[in-house]
Amino acid sequence: MFERARKIFIPALASLACAACATGGPVEVGGATNLSMVQADSLPVPSAADYAASPRAFIIGPYDMLSIDVFGNEDLRLEEIQVDAGGRITFPLIGTVEVAGKTPGEAARTMEAMLKGRYLRNPQVTVNLKETSSQVVAISGEIKRPGVYPIVGDMTLLKAIARAEGWTEFSKKREVLVFRKVGGQQYAALYDAKAIERGQYADPELFPNDTVVVGDSQARRNMKDLFTVVPPIVGPLIFLLGQN
Numbered sequence: 001m002f003e004r005a006r007k008i009f010i011p012a013l014a015s016l017a018c019a020a021c022a023t024g025g026p027v028e029v030g031g032a033t034n035l036s037m038v039q040a041d042s043l044p045v046p047s048a049a050d051y052a053a054s055p056r057a058f059i060i061g062p063y064d065m066l067s068i069d070v071f072g073n074e075d076l077r078l079e080e081i082q083v084d085a086g087g088r089i090t091f092p093l094i095g096t097v098e099v100a101g102k103t104p105g106e107a108a109r110t111m112e113a114m115l116k117g118r119y120l121r122n123p124q125v126t127v128n129l130k131e132t133s134s135q136v137v138a139i140s141g142e143i144k145r146p147g148v149y150p151i152v153g154d155m156t157l158l159k160a161i162a163r164a165e166g167w168t169e170f171s172k173k174r175e176v177l178v179f180r181k182v183g184g185q186q187y188a189a190l191y192d193a194k195a196i197e198r199g200q201y202a203d204p205e206l207f208p209n210d211t212v213v214v215g216d217s218q219a220r221r222n223m224k225d226l227f228t229v230v231p232p233i234v235g236p237l238i239f240l241l242g243q244n
Contacts, residue, residue: 040238043189044182046207058153060099060107061134062087070115071124080130093119104129137206139164141214142171156203158196160212167214173197175215180207186241201235 060066064083068091070076081089087100094114099107104127115123132150137160140146144165155163157178167173173193180187189204196203206212 041235042204043178043180043187043236043238046180046182046209058103058129058132058135058151060087060102060104060129061132062100063133064129065131065133066099066104066107067128067130068111069126069128070120071126073120099127135208137208137210137212139212139214141212142168142216143214144168151206151208155206157191157206157212158193158203160206161193161214170216172215177213177215178204178206179211179213181209188239188241190237190239204236 060083062083062085066078066081066083066089068076068078068081076092078091081091083089083099088096088098091097091111094111097107097111097114099110102110108125108127111125111127112123115125135151136148137151137155138148139160143161144167146164149160149163157176161167161176174195176191176193178189178191180189191204192200195201
């Protein structure tokens, strides 16, 4: 779907930009009746309903790797412990602990409550993320190392490109798409990475489950005439993909 959408967006760029300026509102792109432009400066941010938690907080998920330390007790220090498929870990003294859907801090508080009184007087538990398999961004297209990359802390579009070892000689920096699902709706944004690098607009933040697609040299050859007349994108173009 992402590759098909990219092929729709780029050829329609010139006519869409003109239509958006003329109407001042959402417009449909060419013959793609399930694709419309959204009047916005950025993609919508995933909500609590999309992650069952705050979009900015890291939420523990199945197969994530954690490190756990109980202050002052070397026997209760685990350098690596993996969350199982059901979102649980097994910890000394207290046995099974449900950690999926919690932040590391919330998991630590849960473990403190389980340890307190019966095993330790005033336990201080620290839970840290070592590796994540549940919160990732996928990067594909004309990039040196396409793949799936974990999101730890804040990750922006250019940081994600750098994580994938950067552009190739055929990368089309003016054709970078980010796909995101929010509230059951599929959105896409078209970015000009050259404009971001020049500071013409902000480097957008990425969130778990985003997909980044970098345009390639074939698109550049196909659109060489168009881009002689279309100016650089001075802000992201945001699209809503209709549900078929």
